[in-house]
Amino acid sequence: MYIELNENEFKVTAEGLTIELLPKEFALFEFLYRNKGQTFSREQLLDKVWPLEYPVERTVDDHIYRLRKKLVSLEGLVLKTVRGFGYSLLVRNMDSAVEVNPTTRDPELNQRIRDVFGKYHTYGQGRSMLALARxxxxxxxxxxxxxSIYIHFVEGDLEWLLYTQEVPLAERMYYLVLCHAFLGEPEKSLRYCEQVLDQQLLHPNQHMEMKILNILDVYALAGQVDKALERLQLTYTIIAEPDYENFVPSVAITEMFLHLVKGTEDSEIALIAEKIEDECLTTKPFLREIGSYKVVKGLWELRGGEGREAEKLLDEGLHVLDRSGFIPLRMYSLLRIRYFSHLFPKDGALLKKYRVLYEKEQERFGFRKLIGPLEAMMRKTLNSL
Incomplete structure (x- = not known):
């Protein structure tokens, strides 16, 4: 059973239905859902959901009562009372879902759904993927x-990627390293990238993507742009193979960003931009890449002192990335802007706008509170191998 939590609007979506909750009802449900299957006493729930308040135990009972009434239409959720102790949330397993929907066992239907997911993935339509998953x-x-793992990454659900017991850590490691890349210090992110590559901890496809694409930006942000450009030669050799043709737009956009960081002359960057616009995005109009390109082009305008045009392109790019639904990529674009501001601090007010936006987005998605646990997990895992 797939459940989406909308923290901004206090909504729970599952089975095609959306339930609106009050703020504290949502906080209580979110805590129980993150810890589904575990039983908590009233005192523990008061401590977790009402930490700075002084409600009575009856407060928990009242909220549980209201939650049960509002969630009654979602048959897969059960708020269970454990007599003499407290409450727990149970979520229906897949076996019961099969009984309700026999098509779950239809291989042709499942293959077609996977194909649809693949198309949405290719075109960078994260919101479409999430809508289908719901x-x-x-x-x-x-x-x-x-x-089942990737959609959590797309929506920026770092808490699930860190703490879930539904899938092994090895299946989540790639996404956790990527999350650190747009949240942590570049030098640490580079070290983690190199460690997972050296220790071969990723699946072959993820290993290759990290090696030829993801690590390029991390090299640049860590002050090793020459190493990134050197690795880029290997990247272009590999993506010349048919199986990697959809990588071409992303790699070209990354190449343009690397040359901006390097300080390459405008004439050479103009050639890369022309290739992206006339070849890459014309034949492969992927939403993710369109947004990313607008951001990088905006940085180019910023370097040239065209503040007004730069702001227009940066805002357009971030808006497209927001529409795409790929939260990590939008965060990474904000990180690119934040980093670039230190290289070419020509417009302090404009750059402050995006720096503040980056910080607000960290708070909005709960990233700031999770960076510490993420780094602790990475150190523990990588140093123990």
Whole structure:
């Protein structure tokens, strides 16, 4: 059963239905959902959900009562009372879903759904992927293992990626390293990238993507742009193979960013931009890449002193990335802007705008409170191998 939590609007979406909750009802449900299957006493729930308040134990009972009434239409959720102790949240397992929807066992339907997910993935339509995932129980299909993890990455659910017990850490490691890349210090992120590559901790496809694409930006942000440009030669050799043709737009955009960081002359950057616009994005109009390119082009305008045009392009790019639904990529674009501001601090007010936006987005998605646990987990895991 796939459940989406909208922290901004206090909504819970599952089985094609959306339930609106009051703020404290949402906080209580979110805590129980993050710890589903575990039983908590009233005192523990008061401590976790009302930490700075002084409610009575009856407050928990009242909120549980209201939650049960509002969630009654979601048959897969059970708020269980453990007599003499407290409460726990149970979520229906997949076996019961199969009984409700026989199509879950239909291989042809499941393959077609996987194909649709693949198309949305290719075109960078993260919101489309999430919308399809939310309808899993209604449409009656089995979410492929890859996408059952990937959708959490797309929506920036770092807490799930860190703490879930549903899938092994090895299946989440790639996404955790990527999350650190847009949240942590570049030098640490580079070290983590190199360690997972040296220790071969990733699946082959993820290993290759980290090696030829993800690490390029990290090199640049860590002050090793020459090493990134050197690695880029290997990247272009590999993506010349047919299986990697969809990498071409991303790699070209990254190349343009690397040359901006390097300080390459405008004439050479103009050639890269022309290639992106006339070749890459014309034949492969992927939403992620369109947004990313607008941001990088905006940085180019910023370097040239065209503040007004730069701001227009940066805002357009971030808006496209917001529409794409790929939270990590939007955060990474904000990080690119933040880093670039230190190289070419020509417009302090404009750059402050995006620096503040980056910090607000960290707070909005709960990233700031998770960076410490993320680094602790990375150190523990990588140093123990």
């Amino acid at each position: 309808q899993q129980d209604v449409l009656g299909y089995e979410l492929a293992p890859f996408y």
